[in-house]
Amino acid sequence: MIAVEQLKKSFGKHAVLRGISMRQQKGEIVVVIGPSGCGKSTFLRCLNQLETMDSGQVTVAGITFNEKPTDHATQHRLRLRAGMVFQSFNLFPHLTVMQNITLAPVRGNGEPRDRAESRARELLKKVGLLERADFYPSQLSGGQQQRAAIARALAMQPEVMLFDEPTSALDPELRGEVLRVMRDLAEEGMTMLVVTHEMNFARAMADHVLFFDDGLIAEEGAPEQIFNESRNARTREFLSHFAENYRRTGGT
Amino acid sequence: MKIRFVGGAAIFLAAFAVLFSARADDALQRIQKSGVLKWGADAEGGAPYVFPDPQQPEKLIGFEVEIADALAHKFGARAEMVQNQWDGLVPALQRGNFDIVLNGLEITEEHRRQIAMSQPYYVYSQQIITRKDNVALTNLASLKGHAVGTLSGTVAQRIMEKAGGVDVRVYPGQVEPFRDLNNGRIDAVMLDRPIAVYYLTKEPNLKMSGDPFAPGYYGIGVRKEDQTLLLALNQGIAELLADGTLEKIYRKWNLWDKNQLLLVNYHEEQPTAQKNAPVSTFRNWRTYLPMLLKGALVTVEISVLAMALAIACGLALALTRLHGIAPLRWLAVAYIEVIRGTPLLIQLYLIYYGLPNVGIRLNAFVAAVLGLGLNYAAYEAENYRAGIQAIPRGQMEAALSLGMNRWLSLRAVVLPQAIRIVIPPVTNDFIALFKDSSLVSVITMVELTKVYGMLALTTYDYMGLGLMTAALYFGLSYPVSLLAKRLERKLHRDRR
Numbered sequence: 001m002i003a004v005e006q007l008k009k010s011f012g013k014h015a016v017l018r019g020i021s022m023r024q025q026k027g028e029i030v031v032v033i034g035p036s037g038c039g040k041s042t043f044l045r046c047l048n049q050l051e052t053m054d055s056g057q058v059t060v061a062g063i064t065f066n067e068k069p070t071d072h073a074t075q076h077r078l079r080l081r082a083g084m085v086f087q088s089f090n091l092f093p094h095l096t097v098m099q100n101i102t103l104a105p106v107r108g109n110g111e112p113r114d115r116a117e118s119r120a121r122e123l124l125k126k127v128g129l130l131e132r133a134d135f136y137p138s139q140l141s142g143g144q145q146q147r148a149a150i151a152r153a154l155a156m157q158p159e160v161m162l163f164d165e166p167t168s169a170l171d172p173e174l175r176g177e178v179l180r181v182m183r184d185l186a187e188e189g190m191t192m193l194v195v196t197h198e199m200n201f202a203r204a205m206a207d208h209v210l211f212f213d214d215g216l217i218a219e220e221g222a223p224e225q226i227f228n229e230s231r232n233a234r235t236r237e238f239l240s241h242f243a244e245n246y247r248r249t250g251g252t
Numbered sequence: 253m254k255i256r257f258v259g260g261a262a263i264f265l266a267a268f269a270v271l272f273s274a275r276a277d278d279a280l281q282r283i284q285k286s287g288v289l290k291w292g293a294d295a296e297g298g299a300p301y302v303f304p305d306p307q308q309p310e311k312l313i314g315f316e317v318e319i320a321d322a323l324a325h326k327f328g329a330r331a332e333m334v335q336n337q338w339d340g341l342v343p344a345l346q347r348g349n350f351d352i353v354l355n356g357l358e359i360t361e362e363h364r365r366q367i368a369m370s371q372p373y374y375v376y377s378q379q380i381i382t383r384k385d386n387v388a389l390t391n392l393a394s395l396k397g398h399a400v401g402t403l404s405g406t407v408a409q410r411i412m413e414k415a416g417g418v419d420v421r422v423y424p425g426q427v428e429p430f431r432d433l434n435n436g437r438i439d440a441v442m443l444d445r446p447i448a449v450y451y452l453t454k455e456p457n458l459k460m461s462g463d464p465f466a467p468g469y470y471g472i473g474v475r476k477e478d479q480t481l482l483l484a485l486n487q488g489i490a491e492l493l494a495d496g497t498l499e500k501i502y503r504k505w506n507l508w509d510k511n512q513l514l515l516v517n518y519h520e521e522q523p524t525a526q527k528n529a530p531v532s533t534f535r536n537w538r539t540y541l542p543m544l545l546k547g548a549l550v551t552v553e554i555s556v557l558a559m560a561l562a563i564a565c566g567l568a569l570a571l572t573r574l575h576g577i578a579p580l581r582w583l584a585v586a587y588i589e590v591i592r593g594t595p596l597l598i599q600l601y602l603i604y605y606g607l608p609n610v611g612i613r614l615n616a617f618v619a620a621v622l623g624l625g626l627n628y629a630a631y632e633a634e635n636y637r638a639g640i641q642a643i644p645r646g647q648m649e650a651a652l653s654l655g656m657n658r659w660l661s662l663r664a665v666v667l668p669q670a671i672r673i674v675i676p677p678v679t680n681d682f683i684a685l686f687k688d689s690s691l692v693s694v695i696t697m698v699e700l701t702k703v704y705g706m707l708a709l710t711t712y713d714y715m716g717l718g719l720m721t722a723a724l725y726f727g728l729s730y731p732v733s734l735l736a737k738r739l740e741r742k743l744h745r746d747r748r
Binding site (some may be wrong): 048050072076079080083086088091092093094103104106107109126149152153172243 | 547638644646647649650651652653654655656657660665668672743
């Protein structure tokens with residue numbers, strides 16, 4: 001579903017990604033962890049071309065591209081197949097939840113409005129927001145907003161979902177509802193690539209964990225291996241910051 | 253014989269004047285004490301009356317400069333010209349900006365109501381000027397149905413308006429009507445003969461058409477209370493006439509004609525006492541308000557069309573500046589900077605008087621809308637740019653990540669949010685444009701401010717008319733503010 005070969009990206013002199021290679025099968029959940037500024041988000045944004053890369057090759061849902069610009073039609077297909085959820089939700093504040101979800105299907109893809117709306121209602125039911133369909137984003141809590149944003153991305157019927165720290169902007173008590181939606185999605189078999197600091201989620205849901213450090217994958221493996229038997233000093237040091245959290249919540 | 257009599261009378265009057273001036277510190281005494289006679293005139297396009305010497309632009313020349321020098325010499329003073337817009341010479345005199353007005357001021361009832369007028373120093377007449385190939389327009393009657401240019405606030409304007417049926421185009425300066433005659437925007441120019449005499453030496457394709465007509469007198473304007481100065485001026489004029497100085501000056505400027513003999517026989521008609529009272533335009537609002545409203549309608553038409561143009565062009569400029577390809581982006585930036593960095597007035601002149609040089613001849617209305625609209629487009633572009641940039645990047649990214657293309661993302665996501673932000677500054681600009689529209693009177697548009705100026709010039713009721721005009725402007729712009737406020741509220745319905 002996703003294959004990345006030697007992906008490199010610099011912002012000016014600063015090398016953010018220094019050669020990332022990874023593979024992800026259909027239906028797999030891959031979680032990317034690592035200290036902030038290690039390039040996790042940039043990596044994700046390169047996959048749907050919100051960011052251009054400097055070199056390397058990427059294949060996402062059957063679309064292969066490299067540093068050369070792709071044509072608009074290819075980019076359009078890529079973004080339809082790879083949905084994205086942002087840290088800051090990025091809901092459109094001038095539109096209701098329903099309009100947020102149906103904007104791209106109706107005006108971008110020319111889908112009939114009633115069909116887009118009935119699918120939107122199904123998705124809203126799934127994320128538990130059906131009764132909020134006609135609310136504006138500013139009338140929703142952060143957790144509700146992020147659930148609406150997930151529904152919006154799902155409305156494009158993507159083959160893979162990219163999550164960019166979906167709970168980092170939320171108060172701790174609101175994170176659970178978003179993680180619950182993500183868990184449901186994973187159980188339905190959605191292919192998900194998740195950048196997160198939610199170690200409990202990673203431990204419980206990931207098929208594979210990538211530990212990013214300084215633009216490289218410093219360590220990767222099954223969650224038990226990374227969380228319990230890591231041989232990498234940087235990984236252990238990074239995870240030690242979360243140890244306290246685990247004990248308190250008792251893991252998941 | 254007669255000249256000598258006038259001279260004798262003048263000497264007598266002068267003696268009287270000296271006696272009188274000894275008792276009060278009046279204008280004449282002040283002039284003699286300070287050694288400076290301040291005379292108000294408009295040197296902008298003022299040939300051949302008073303204008304900058306083409307060879308030596310810091311020096312003023314003209315037949316009135318020479319008359320002022322000769323008169324000042326008689327008072328033992330030197331003449332100092334004070335520049336003032338011609339339209340505003342009389343009020344400026346009343347305010348005390350200078351001692352006299354010596355600038356082709358016609359001796360008319362209206363002027364006499366406001367100020368004292370001296371003996372005439374020149375007999376002017378009206379002259380029609382056409383292109384060389386025109387043989388039809390030789391007198392006032394033949395002008396009917398034609399576009400005829402003249403100067404704002406002149407007797408010529410009033411003669412044509414009284415005659416009716418003439419499409420009178422009013423210009424602020426003397427050069428512009430000849431330009432428009434040359435390029436065919438108008439069919440004839442009618443104005444005081446001295447102007448025609450001077451400018452025709454520079455316009456090979458134009459000619460004087462028909463004989464001069466409707467003679468009248470130029471006199472010197474003095475404040476009503478400065479009676480001794482008035483007497484001294486009358487004496488001075490009489491002496492300059494008697495010793496041939498005036499004739500010499502006029503011959504030098506090619507302005508001497510047999511009409512000037514009328515100067516000698518001039519008898520002042522005293523204004524009647526009841527006409528002395530200034531016209532109250534307030535009391536006669538039924539007459540004046542409809543005229544102002546007609547001007548206001550033109551103002552509204554120009555402003556609304558210009559703003560629509562500014563909004564459309566401004567949006568295109570802002571989007572080009574933010575999302576356009578490189579050369580177009582630079583062009584947009586250059587346009588915005590150049591337009592913002594140059595005066596609107598110059599831009600209007602260029603569009604109206606400059607473009608005909610390259611074969612583009614726009615009528616005044618189109619030029620006014622284009623000039624204002626393209627000018628404000630630069631300001632609107634910056635408003636929109638600020639508004640668009642105020643929308644977080646994540647909005648665009650979210651739209652793109654949903655597979656929407658850049659243009660649809662802009663249209664459906666970024667712009668609707670940006671519009672809410674820019675409503676207050678755009679409203680502000682619309683109201684500013686509404687008032688700036690008064691500038692288009694320089695390209696012959698008769699809008700609200702111009703109507704005010706013309707009415708004030710004939711009635712001298714600057715106060716009453718000014719209040720009415722200001723009320724009209726406010727009455728038209730305030731609803732725009734209210735409308736904008738409502739729109740803003742409506743668009744913010746999702747904000748709690």
